[in-house]
Amino acid sequence: MNDTVSHDMAQQALARGDPAALALFDRLLARDPGNARLWLGKAQALELAGDRRGARIVAQQIAGQAPGFTAALTYLAGMLLAAGEPDFAAPFRQAAARAPHDPNIPAAHVEALAAADLSAEAAAIAAEARTRFPHEPHFALLEAIHAGAAGEWDRADALYAALADDRPQRLLHEARHRLRGQDPLTAEHLLAQVLTAEPGDIAAWALRGIAWRLADDPRAAWLHEQAGLVRLQPLAARAGLIAEAAALLRDLHKAAALPLGQSLRGGTQTRGILFQRSEPVLGELHAAIRATLEAYRAALPPADADHPLLRHRDVPWRLAGSWSVRLTGGGDHHTAHIHPQGIVSSALYIVVPEEAQDTGQRQGWLEIGRPPPDLRLTLEPLAVIGPREGHLALFPSTLYHGTTPFGAQPQTRCERLTVAFDVIDVRAAPTSPRAGSGPAAGASNLL
Template identity: 60%
Template sequence: MTGSTPQDFLEKAAAALQSGDQAGSLRALRSGIRSHPKNAELRHAAGRALLTQGKADDAAEQFAEAFALAPNHHEHAVDQSIALTAAGRSREAVEVLATIEQQARGDAQYCSTRGKAERSAGNMEAAAQWYDRALRIEPNRPKALTGRANVAIERGEPRAVRHFDRALKVDPGNPYLWMGMAQALDVEGDHKGALIIMRQIADQAPGFTDGLRYLAQLRHARGDEDFASHFATAAQRVPQDPNIPDTWCKTLAALDLTAEAAEIAAAAQKPGATEAHFALLEAVYAGASGDNERAEAIFAGLDNESLDRVRHEARHRLRLGQFDAAGRLLDAALQRAPGDIGAWSLRDILWRLTGDERAQWLHGQDGLVQLRELVGRDGLVDDAVAELRTLHATAPMPLGQSLRGGTQTRGTLFHRSESILLELHRAILATLEEYRSNLPQHDPAHPLLRHRDTGWRLAGSWSVRLTGRGDHHAAHIHPHGIVSSALYLVLPDEVHEPGSRKGWLELGRPPRDLGLDLEPLIAIEPRHGHLALFPSSLYHGTTAFDSAERITVAFDVVTD
């Protein structure tokens, strides 16, 4: 198209898109950019095409170019922030939007987009303010109504039900809004109303797996023995949807019902794209339930070489005591993903079992595990406990977590708006910096120390309340963090009984399903008002205790 104008390329791209040729549309736009590299409209159109195809990082780059070429057109920056948020770069999205705040703050789309970016970045108060501003400008804007309702429940606002009711009047067919309404009702104590809504959603939208999972949690909380039976109904109604049995398996396995999960995975195997996926799940859950022969036969027939398969087979080889094979698989996994916490946690177990001196480097260096007193004012812990007890009064035992008994606060604890939790958050961040300053020096090969001097932030935060009768945490890891934690706020007296180790934190004991005779690397006696911090690559769990109350706050540290 020599001599063609930018409009010619835009029209060719539009024609290709209308015929269903997304790739051809993008090719036309890229040809136009080569011919007219300083045309902002072509850049913007290319960004939208890339975003539609799920290439958010590339889309953000094109929108950035468009904004640089035409800085007075704030829609370029708005779309750039949308792409950045989609790419998981929400902090950058907020920075881009801040540059056009003065000229765009009167636009509802800008305000709603800013609200989403702030929410994704964890700035809940700012998110609420920007959504509120969008709704003052355009009261029935669906995305702003949905975002504001979600922020209300995430912040623990007392009027969350009203926000969801307002959003549902505009978008009554949105299952996520109905699930949010159910969550808001459950928080207010209307468990029956929440259950009615979720049963209706499961009936009307059987492929909505988030809803199926939440219904299972509600049913489990009320003591239903067959708490996951609605998955079978959904699978019968939508037999072609692999996400239903996938979520069903994982919901059962979350409560150690691994034999049942293996049977679901076996039944889900049909010729097609997901056959290998469910075969791998069957092998994983069969092995976890103790049926090693069944798992071995499945692994022998798999040709799937994904990272997930390699890591899971390494776990299987560890369980069988085939340490050389496990080592080769873990080496392969970490060559492909050097920061993979799941692979590092298994390598720790392997190295300690085989007496490899590198185990000392991985988790035995002084300073990697620390028990530090919380940096904060006198009375902070007691004030925090009073608030947390209120939250635990309506909190469930969640599915998919390490908890075996007790309750865990909903959502992200430090996204809530209570001032005492904001103060506790600041105190934890200060303590975390003390931990960082006492770590060994930067080491680019180490899964934690490679991040010693980068930006850190909290991702996920929650409180757990255990009340004895054998309550505990099963051994687990947090695969998306680099540092994990436990802040001790209330402790039973038996924690300190000589020789008992009841309610202690164990670091490095393998999970029970591996069947390995390996003592924990470190056992920590909890101390009131102290924060245990350790690499996320260490398996960790707690020993059971018999009576009284144990309240902790935990979080994961991730890099910016």
């Protein structure tokens, strides 16, 4: 009988947390043992099954034999970071030594360092790559981006001035640089160009909101301060669902890790797409979220074709991406960030730390509208939400958001367990990350 297992089937099993994913990847590898993408899938399936040692061994083998497969390098670096190893980015250096003519490796190296808040180190790798790959202009932009984030404003300013690059990506990052320099008018001029080319660019709208606030522009209130845009409302769910979800999610977090490239600083985040899993309690939770989301939509201001969220008010929505985060104190938090692929962002509180009940300390609270730390601005958040179990925080994806840290106090329940997701317009086409350096990185066949 023909083996009809496909890579898509195995990836879908991995995304929904199906233990069968490991056997599916093994069957695929029996047919195609030199395929690096399949070996990466096997590593991820091993980790899902709780075999982190085995996953790391496989990831190291891929990195050694296919140094140009940057997805495997990033996965291995994430495993090293989660294990607390200080030199978590070593796989990129080792790969660059094996494949010195591949510009995708230093580009991925820069991204991994920046994701761990190592902006100065990221700028240094970009500067080195700019010398080694003079025909890859993206490295100058990367150096400018991360030098600015590291606080080297003059260095970044000189780099931006020398760039002959008018792509929306460059304009967006230079606007961010201008905000660091307290120049909201120039930032707005740059962002207007980005939004002319890409009217739905969430990152550009998020920075525009900050520029308008800095300039005391009344459009800032139209963008983010209309009544109903930010809400905390009870989940439309039966009694007992939250407790059942908490028990399941705690079990899932046993095989989760600290992810590389996310806003999380401490704690764990589930892998894959949470609501593609088959557990009935998650299906019920998904339905409750959708019902609550419709109540949020009904209470929004009227549709507005010029507004990045309200232009979507009266068309069907769906969830795109879903995950759970577990923080356990010791300063764990989310740094300020946005979700640029969505129109509405969220936080469903499953378990709330007792410290969060102190309205004076506000530990583990959600701050909405505070600029990210690298901008070094003193703007306060537009809203601060105290978490409540069984409640769902919803807000435009154009708002930066993060959480305040919380620490372990004696005899307190030091756990913050949430579910989050992005909401998109059903008409939205699939999107991809912003372009990186050089040609798209492909997976080499293993020798």
